[in-house]
Amino acid sequence: MIIKRFTKEWPLHMLLLPGIVIALIFSYVPMAGIAIAFEKFIPTKGIFKSQWVGWDNFKYMMEYPGMGRIMFNTLYIAIMKIIGGLMVPITVAILLNEIRKEVFKRTVQTLVYLPHFLSWVLLGGILIDILSPTSGIINQLLGWFGFKPIFFLGSNAWFPYTLVISDIWKEFGFSTIVYLAALTSINPSLYEAAEMDGAGRWKQTWHVTLPGMLPIIVLMATLSVGNILNAGFEQIFNLYGPAVYESGDIIDTFVYRMGFVQVHYGLATSVGLLKSVVSFVLLSMSYSMAYRFAGYRIF
Structure with missing residues (x-):
C-alpha cells in the first residue's frame, strides 16, 4: 500500500527533497554541537577531544552575576x-476594514507593510539618527514644546520601550495583512443580521468581527508564545551598548558576548540549550491550551 502510494505520488516527494536536505544540513546536523554545553570546549581539540565537564557549565550559568537581570530583561521585552x-x-486591521475607499485602503496597507522588508542593520542606523539627543528629529520636536x-x-x-515601539512599528504591517485576510472569510450576512437586530458598528465588531478573527488570533498568539525567550537579537545588537546593558541585555546578546567575545563556548552553548528547551516546552503548552480553550488545532 505504501509502495503503491509512493509510486503514485513520487513527484511530490521529489519536490520536498531539497527542503528536507537543507533542513537536515542546517537544522539537524549542527545539533551535534549541543555536546559543547557539557564540555570545556577548546576549538583546536574539537568536540570529541575536549574535556567533558558534565553540568558544570549549567551550574556556572545559574551562579553567574546578573543572570537574573538578563532573564528578566528577556521576558519583559519579549512579553511587551x-x-x-x-x-x-488587530486594531489596525479592524480600522482598515471599515474604510470603503479602496485606493486609500491599499495605500495605507502598502505603507505600513514596507518596514517589514527592511533589515535592522538599516533601521538601526535610521533610529540612531532620528533618536539622537543632539541632532535627532524627535528630540528637536520635543525641544519646540x-x-x-x-x-x-x-x-x-527609555531603552526597553524604544525597542518595543520600534519593533511593533516594523512588524505590525505584516500581521495586519494576515488579520485582513481573516476578515475576508467572515460571512457578510452575519453583519446584516446584526444590523437588523439593532447592533451598531461597535457591537458588530465585538460580536461578529472579533469572533470571526478568533482562530487566526489564537494561531498567532500560540506561535508568539514559543518566542517568549526571543526578545529580538538583531534589533538589540544593532541598537544597544554598554550603557544600557542593565535594561537591554537579553539571553541572545549574552550568548553572543560569551561565545564570540569572551570565547566561553561551553557557557554560551549551555545558555542557548536551556533557552531552546524552555521555548519547546512553552510552545507545546501553548498548542495544548489553544486546543483545550479555543478548540483550535494548528496541526
Whole structure:
C-alpha cells in the first residue's frame, strides 16, 4: 500500500527533497554541537577531544552575576512585544476594514507593510539618527514644546520601550495583512443580521468581527508564545551598548558576548540549550491550551 502510494505520488516527494536536505544540513546536523554545553570546549581539540565537564557549565550559568537581570530583561521585552504585536495589528486591521475607499485602503496597507522588508542593520542606523539627543528629529520636536532631550538609546529607563515601539512599528504591517485576510472569510450576512437586530458598528465588531478573527488570533498568539525567550537579537545588537546593558541585555546578546567575545563556548552553548528547551516546552503548552480553550488545532 505504501509502495503503491509512493509510486503514485513520487513527484511530490521529489519536490520536498531539497527542503528536507537543507533542513537536515542546517537544522539537524549542527545539533551535534549541543555536546559543547557539557564540555570545556577548546576549538583546536574539537568536540570529541575536549574535556567533558558534565553540568558544570549549567551550574556556572545559574551562579553567574546578573543572570537574573538578563532573564528578566528577556521576558519583559519579549512579553511587551508579544502583547503589542497582537493588539496593534488587530486594531489596525479592524480600522482598515471599515474604510470603503479602496485606493486609500491599499495605500495605507502598502505603507505600513514596507518596514517589514527592511533589515535592522538599516533601521538601526535610521533610529540612531532620528533618536539622537543632539541632532535627532524627535528630540528637536520635543525641544519646540519645551521638553529636555531624551537619550532614548542610552537611558535604561527609555531603552526597553524604544525597542518595543520600534519593533511593533516594523512588524505590525505584516500581521495586519494576515488579520485582513481573516476578515475576508467572515460571512457578510452575519453583519446584516446584526444590523437588523439593532447592533451598531461597535457591537458588530465585538460580536461578529472579533469572533470571526478568533482562530487566526489564537494561531498567532500560540506561535508568539514559543518566542517568549526571543526578545529580538538583531534589533538589540544593532541598537544597544554598554550603557544600557542593565535594561537591554537579553539571553541572545549574552550568548553572543560569551561565545564570540569572551570565547566561553561551553557557557554560551549551555545558555542557548536551556533557552531552546524552555521555548519547546512553552510552545507545546501553548498548542495544548489553544486546543483545550479555543478548540483550535494548528496541526
